[in-house]
Amino acid sequence: MKLPSLFGGTRGLEAQIDLYFDKVQEAGLVFGRAMEIYLSRGVAGEFEELVRRVTEVEEEADDLRREIETQMTTHTLIPELREDVLSLIEQVDEVTNHYEAAVYSFYIQQPQIAEAYRPDFAELARMAQRTAEEMVTAARAFFRDLSAVRDHVKKVQFYESEADKVTTRVGRRIYASDLDLAQKMHLTSFLDRLDSIADTAEDIGDKLSILTIKRMI
Amino acid sequence: MNPGLFAYLSSGLFLGWSLGANDAANIFGTAVGTRMVRFATAALIASVFVILGAVISGAGASHTLGKLGAINTLPGAFMAALAAALSVYLMTERGLPVSTSQAIVGGIIGWNIFMGQPTDPGIVSKFAFAWVASPVMAGIMSAALFALARVLLRRVKIHLLRLDHYTRLGLILVGAFGAYSLGANNIANVMGVFLNVSPFHDLQLGPITLSSAQQLFLLGGIAIAVGIYTYSERVMMTVGQDIVRLTPVAALVVVLAQSLVLFLFASQSLAAWLSAHHLPHLPLVPVSSSQAVVGAVIGLGLITPGERIRWDIVRNIAVGWLLTPTVAAIISVVGMFVLQNVFNLPVRP
DSSP: OOOOOSSHHHHHHHHHHHHHHHHHHHHHHHHHHHHHHHHHHSSOHHHHHHHHHHHHHHHHHHHHHHHHHHHHHHTTOSTTTHHHHHHHHHHHHHHHHHHHHHHHHHHHHOOOOOGGGHHHHHHHHHHHHHHHHHHHHHHHHHHHOHHHHHHHHHHHHHHHHHHHHHHHHHHHHHHHSSSOHHHHHHHHHHHHHHHHHHHHHHHHHHHHHHHHHHHHO | OOTTHHHHHHHHHHHHHHHHHHHHHHHHHHHHHTTSSOHHHHHHHHHHHHHHHHHHHOHHHHHHHHHHOOOOSHHHHHHHHHHHHHHHHHHHHTTOOOOHHHHHHHHHHHHHHHHTOOOOHHHHHHHHHHHHHHHHHHHHHHHHHHHHHHHHHHHHOOOHHHHHHHHHHHHHHHHHHHHHHHHHHHHHHHHGGGGGGOOOOOEEETTEEEOHHHHHHHHHHHHHHHHHHHHHHHHHHHHHHHTTTSOHHHHHHHHHHHHHHHHHTTOHHHHHHHHHTTOOOOOOOOOOHHHHHHHHHHHHHHTSTTOOOOHHHHHHHHHHHHHHHHHHHHHHHHHHHHHHHTSOOOOOO
């Protein structure tokens, strides 16, 4: 008879899922700190250290994700929701990828952000990180406390729309400025990169809402 | 032992096979269809417990069936069971709702008609009550159990994976109980008509004595187990995919409600205990596990927002209550006439 042990089997996997979300949150914190440093001091030594750290965290999250996916599939766990949960975990992984890609693009391209735009970029980075943080909390709640998912998804939607507002506002200011077109496009591409973190988190939030309804039926 | 015995018992054994092939899916269908429980596990548990239920607790419902009409010749019992089996086959082929429990009653009424003896309306009313009450009770129980489960799960805030794990264990435990109840309640359909003509004598197996009836039930239980192993997997896969909209917890509730209903209509000890305490008890009557499942699913629908009762399914069940015994009774009368007059078999004692 194929049954995981009464508690051990699922507890181990539960812990791994929690650890995976911890890693996604850690990647967000590293991203947030890296952005603060870049916007205040440019590519300083501490920034380089954070670039390395975000890569490590992303790799650790990847390993955990693969392990979770393997275990869920081999033990045929949650058959009716497995596909959805696996795709949820994959999508959450995209957020860590976005964090890493954003930090790396600042590291490689070192965009020149005028003093006047720095608070806006900092605000956008904060909003994107908050959106993703709320998404991770919603995803954790999906596994443990369905009634809390809705509240967190609401916050995801709020922060994402704030991020959109900042992106639009700053984008318009940049294009209205005297900068070269190339510089304008370069700067707005960074706005888009930061905003895509919030967009992906919002997509996951929407998916969580549907999955929650599915679990409640 | 009469060498033609197994030929006579074959109709009952075929009914047993068909019961195992179809009704095991009511117990393990969702679990196996959604791959929460492997078929090998489900088949083993279902077979063992259906046999235990039949041998240990099969007497109650069989006794009531015997009161409906005591068939006291082997050809008569053979034809009553064959009529039930044929009507199940014919109606299933045409996609009509059918239950072995209702078919065997038709087979026995056919015997009564053939013998020119009256059918006790008191006993018929017990059956009618049980058939209507069983899906209704399953519906009420599943609605109550599901509401309770919902409140509990919201309070306990159990992790999805642990809930999945407990649900699997629950499906296996409740499946074992369901199989026991199915054996206890429905063995009457398979072997009940042969009770008065049982060729077996009491058998001493160490400390255990198997009565003549229990040996018949053991044989019928084995036929059910063969049906489970040879044919039920495909039915389970279909059932699992059909009601895939049910969450595993809801499926667990449906199986539990159905099993409780079958158990209540089968347990002599429970009936005796209720009687001893001057409490009303249910008649011990074979009821349809499929109809109990439908009742349980409707019960869930009633407490789920946005779901409506599908009256066409309810109407189909009601049609089955009348149509199945009628068809079986007609086949039974005609069959007994043919056995007596064409094959010169001693249908009458």
